[in-house]
Amino acid sequence: DAGVTQSPTHLIKTRGQQVTLRCSPKSGHDTVSWYQQALGQGPQFIFQYYEEEERQRGNFPDRFSGHQFPNYSSELNVNALLLGDSALYLCASSLPPGAEAFFGQGTRLTVV
Amino acid sequence: DAKTTQPTSMDCAEGRAANLPCNHSTISGNEYVYWYRQIHSQGPQYIIHGLKNNETNEMASLIITEDRKSSTLILPHATLRDTAVYYCIVRVGGSSNTGKLIFGQGTTLQVKP
Numbered sequence: 001d002a003g004v005t006q007s008p009t010h011l012i013k014t015r016g017q018q019v020t021l022r023c024s025p026k027s028g029h030d031t032v033s034w035y036q037q038a039l040g041q042g043p044q045f046i047f048q049y050y051e052e053e054e055r056q057r058g059n060f061p062d063r064f065s066g067h068q069f070p071n072y073s074s075e076l077n078v079n080a081l082l083l084g085d086s087a088l089y090l091c092a093s094s095l096p097p098g099a100e101a102f103f104g105q106g107t108r109l110t111v112v
Numbered sequence: 113d114a115k116t117t118q119p120t121s122m123d124c125a126e127g128r129a130a131n132l133p134c135n136h137s138t139i140s141g142n143e144y145v146y147w148y149r150q151i152h153s154q155g156p157q158y159i160i161h162g163l164k165n166n167e168t169n170e171m172a173s174l175i176i177t178e179d180r181k182s183s184t185l186i187l188p189h190a191t192l193r194d195t196a197v198y199y200c201i202v203r204v205g206g207s208s209n210t211g212k213l214i215f216g217q218g219t220t221l222q223v224k225p
Binding site: 048 | 146153154155156157158161197199211212213214215216217218
């Protein structure tokens, strides 16, 4: 079992650009959540996808959007990147939504 | 979800038990205590969770006080690989569990040789 896999592992983008991060959940898991972790801080919940719909959302602007595909994989999109969007983006999967979450290694996004 | 309070950092000698405290004085009757840890540059890892009874698994033990206002995570024989940030999280369980995790600052545990 490959666990939760995220791609890419590292990414550098320019302010104002758009970025797409990808996540494949642990085998059999149908729920995917995304978190943002700034340096030195705990992860902050962005949103959760279940049955291809956004079920919950944290306190993040509309620039952050997502999608879940029929195979349960998910994408996180961030538009109009700001320097403050530089962070480690973590994907977590579970089955069902409230069960123990398994996290991927994350994508390190740097906005310059 | 109830708020938790943890010490910022702790040290532990290799081979000794590491006892990590967490205060959650506003916990509700249907809220569980969860522990995750995050080793540097990796994603958080689930350790253990409990409601009111003490719990033990292959990684750790969780001791919850009778009034449920505090708990302690015990790593029985800490190794250098246990050096990490440990997060105590309280969240609603059962069918009301939405899955959202609210992380605080956590406790940085440094295991020393």
